Amino acid sequence: MAERPLDLDAVRAFLHIAELGSFTRAAEATRTTQAAVSLKLKRLEERLGCRLIERTPRSVELSARGAAFLDHARELLAAHDRAISAVTTARRRMTIGISDHVAGPELPALIARMNAQDPELVIEIRIGSSGPLLNSYDRRELDSVIVRLQSGRSDGELLVDEPFGWFAGPGWQHRPDEPLPLATLAEPCGVRVMAGRLLDAAGIPWTEIFVGGGVTAVAAAVMAGMGVSALAPRMLPFGAVEVGERLRLPLLPRLPVLLHSRVRDDRSRAALAALAAAFRNAARG
Known part of the structure; x- marks a missing residue:
């Protein structure tokens, strides 16, 4: 008697858990509930006869069997998608x-x-x-x-809700007798407007020292020691320094x-x- 085929939805749920490291985020990715994701994984593990995911209060990790199954799961879903596309004429x-x-x-x-x-x-x-x-x-x-x-x-x-801070390059020092040099995106950037208004409200003189066409350019100017910028920490290269508290700059809100x-x-x-x-x-x- 042939063995039962794998449930592709359960395999996809397993991949989401493995790649996102979270049952909650896997549920978000599949537009379902955490309980539904857990149930799909349970059924897949029962079908395979082994534990695929080791769950602790603080982390979600692949078991040895789960790590061995991961690439095969990806190949299975890729083959399924190729089979569907073979008879589909229009790409969305x-x-x-x-x-x-x-x-x-x-x-x-x-x-x-x-x-x-x-x-x-x-x-x-x-x-x-x-x-x-x-x-x-x-x-x-x-x-x-x-x-x-x-x-x-x-x-x-x-x-x-993402935190923002005032960042400068390592070793950068502000000259107290000069306006705060600011690296910003070009208008109509909302973060640029927010930073300027907060500095004005705090009575801190400032001047634009660099205007970039993208956050990558602004971050490069910061790391080159040109001045300070209001940025989310994840947008910055390693080594950037938060200088808001040291310079007594206004607190930036989470955006x-x-x-x-x-x-x-x-x-x-x-x-x-x-x-x-x-x-x-x-x-x-």
């Missing part, structure tokens, strides 16, 4: 806008997570400032956007990151949910 496309202050060094991993979820999805990503990206979304030029919270808007799904989306088909929503879960995982460290 999703256009996503991501704020430059949100798209950090983990962006390649986020794109890879979406591709792993749906290899047949054509992904188009545009990087820009939150305001213009939201305008493009409202004009239906983008299917989804991941941006900072904009005043006057209450829509969107909260992904994470929400939100997902706005109008995609409706199940496969596109699943790919977007995988992206959102991977982003939460990266942003929370």
